[in-house]
Amino acid sequence: MRNIKLLIEYDGTNFCGWQRQNNGRTIQEEIEKALEKVLKRPVKIHGSGRTDTGVHALGQVASFKANITVPMDKIPLALNSLLPEDISVKGASEVEEDFHARYSAKGKKYIYQIYNGPLRSPLLRNYAYFVAHPLDLNRMQEAAQYFLGSHDFKGFMASGSCVQDTVRTLYKLDVYFHENLIKIEVEGNGFLYNMVRIISGTLVEVGKEKILPTEMQKIIASGIRESAGPTAPAQGLYLAEVFY
Amino acid sequence: MRNIKLLIEYDGTNFCGWQRQNNGRTIQEEIEKALEKVLKRPVKIHGSGRTDTGVHALGQVASFKANITVPMDKIPLALNSLLPEDISVKGASEVEEDFHARYSAKGKKYIYQIYNGPLRSPLLRNYAYFVAHPLDLNRMQEAAQYFLGSHDFKGFMASGSCVQDTVRTLYKLDVYFHENLIKIEVEGNGFLYNMVRIISGTLVEVGKEKILPTEMQKIIASGIRESAGPTAPAQGLYLAEVFY
Known part of the structure; x- marks a missing residue:
């Protein structure tokens, strides 16, 4: 199991914010859907925090654990090819086991x-x-x-x-x-x-x-x-x- | 009859370009519709040139002739209150009778x-x-x-x-x-x-x-x-x- 940190940019205009919800398009859901396609199984990601409807991000961070064999430098392009145009994964890196995008944030x-x-x-x-x-x-x-x-x-x-x-x-x-x-x-x-x-x-x-x-x-x-x-x-x- | 020059900014993303057409939302049509509401009669405006679908303008110029009594400095706000959010009239001035946004452009x-x-x-x-x-x-x-x-x-x-x-x-x-x-x-x-x-x-x-x-x-x-x-x-x- 590897622990992965993603760096994410998005245009919040057409999203109902970061956090997954039943009604409305969210950034979390779009990224989880793209990850599921790459990893062939459902994945839950943790953002550094929520952003509201219409709020943008130049450097949102999310983390998730997965058995992933793809090299880190291939992850952004692989995910971006599956993500809508208003989200872009700008970086991916492997982090310590105890890293959590939200709880580790200083x-x-x-x-x-x-x-x-x-x-x-x-x-x-x-x-x-x-x-x-x-x-x-x-x-x-x-x-x-x-x-x-x-x-x-x-x-x-x-x-x-x-x-x-x-x-x-x-x-x-x-x-x-x-x-x-x-x-x-x-x-x-x-x-x-x-x-x-x-x-x-x-x-x-x-x-x-x-x-x-x-x-x-x-x-x-x-x-x-x-x-x-x-x-x-x-x-x-x-x-x-x-x-x- | 006064000859009026408008300075216009627009986000071209959701327009089928400048020029009025039968199908598709255009900048020219939106401005003519707003002018018609202010002047209570149809008005034809002349742009300095067309811009294509998706092309933006920071300083497009259009001219039109009309019997208009509104002071020039009130025109931008009056039109903007009637225009959609992706167009803004940034200035209005009275120009010489023979001024034409397209033909006078140097x-x-x-x-x-x-x-x-x-x-x-x-x-x-x-x-x-x-x-x-x-x-x-x-x-x-x-x-x-x-x-x-x-x-x-x-x-x-x-x-x-x-x-x-x-x-x-x-x-x-x-x-x-x-x-x-x-x-x-x-x-x-x-x-x-x-x-x-x-x-x-x-x-x-x-x-x-x-x-x-x-x-x-x-x-x-x-x-x-x-x-x-x-x-x-x-x-x-x-x-x-x-x-x-």
């Missing part, structure tokens, strides 16, 4: 993209959040600093989540212009449900001057979901990298 | 995007040409020089076209890496049918070392379509700008 990097301009961009409609109101990048950058370090991010979690420990550590939260986009790049040891989208939605409120950067500390400390900004839409979010 | 700029890597990218599948074979950028740049200036581009025109004068002048043909893409940026006083896609397809053959850069001169001079490379696929092509 951290993650997400990128959130905002298209800020007076008129919407058709080419970016599925790949960035369109904000027509001019955003003040300096204010967003100032506000971002308050998120760094370890905090109880309870107020930045989708209501209804039932995680016990809501303390997470962010190592990086950069906000910058890149070509015609504002990018929010976040790295941390873990993320609560919708956390990056709520942080992004809150930074957009700061950019619109509806929230002062200096209010961040109080908003985070409050632990109240309603104090933070709205959840920014799914299509701007990319799971960029998983750290092990 | 030149155009196109960008052709290639994703060159071992494995396909789902996020770029509709926005770049995926070439797995490693491309030699230096050779492509060397070959590009031969296209500059005035040439009879008969060999770089889709067979079946019935244009009389096939001489065109290219002012610019830059090939460069940008992030994870190879971009081919072309400016000229006019383009034959499929010309940019055939030039791009030929440069890809050069990048694969199937054609020598120094053969370009002979291939162009031959005027034979079969001497040039294949027509690169539509999804890599962007009409970037029209010059007046």
Whole structure:
């Protein structure tokens, strides 16, 4: 039995997210179906975490165990020939027996993209959040600093989540212009449900001057979901990298 | 009667090209339908040129005449509220009576995007040409020089076209890496049918070392379509700008 780690890119637009479900096309199901064709038996894969409907991945990681004789460097092409066009396996490697894509993850990097301009961009409609109101990048950058370090991010979690420990550590939260986009790049040891989208939605409120950067500390400390900004839409979010 | 110039961006993926036709969704038809709703009467618009199925535009230009009282700066938002998400009017201005988007055009700029890597990218599948074979950028740049200036581009025109004068002048043909893409940026006083896609397809053959850069001169001079490379696929092509 070998333990295999896959690196996966996908366009989340036409998926009902990562996790297999009864109704709706999911990334997990497509990959499991392709693996079953290669291995001639059902295989269950474990993702580093779920992504929601419309969320993209540049570097999702999944792992599975199988008796597989195909050389590792042949796996991506073999799977891609069976996968739909909106998923691509970008790498495969054999890992230690106890490696698990989710439980072994030490951290993650997400990128959130905002298209800020007076008129919407058709080419970016599925790949960035369109904000027509001019955003003040300096204010967003100032506000971002308050998120760094370890905090109880309870107020930045989708209501209804039932995680016990809501303390997470962010190592990086950069906000910058890149070509015609504002990018929010976040790295941390873990993320609560919708956390990056709520942080992004809150930074957009700061950019619109509806929230002062200096209010961040109080908003985070409050632990109240309603104090933070709205959840920014799914299509701007990319799971960029998983750290092990 | 005012003469109006529109600047238009679109994602060509789900269109059967620019030009109105009986079967199939087109950009021209969508804009004419939106204009009709605003102006309460049918309007015919003239594009700077057609784009094919799957071809995108960052800066397509169209013109039309109408008795319109809406201020110019309100037109983009008014039209966008009626247009589907894959089209956006990015600007509107009043122009001289004799302006015509097609006949007044002095030149155009196109960008052709290639994703060159071992494995396909789902996020770029509709926005770049995926070439797995490693491309030699230096050779492509060397070959590009031969296209500059005035040439009879008969060999770089889709067979079946019935244009009389096939001489065109290219002012610019830059090939460069940008992030994870190879971009081919072309400016000229006019383009034959499929010309940019055939030039791009030929440069890809050069990048694969199937054609020598120094053969370009002979291939162009031959005027034979079969001497040039294949027509690169539509999804890599962007009409970037029209010059007046």
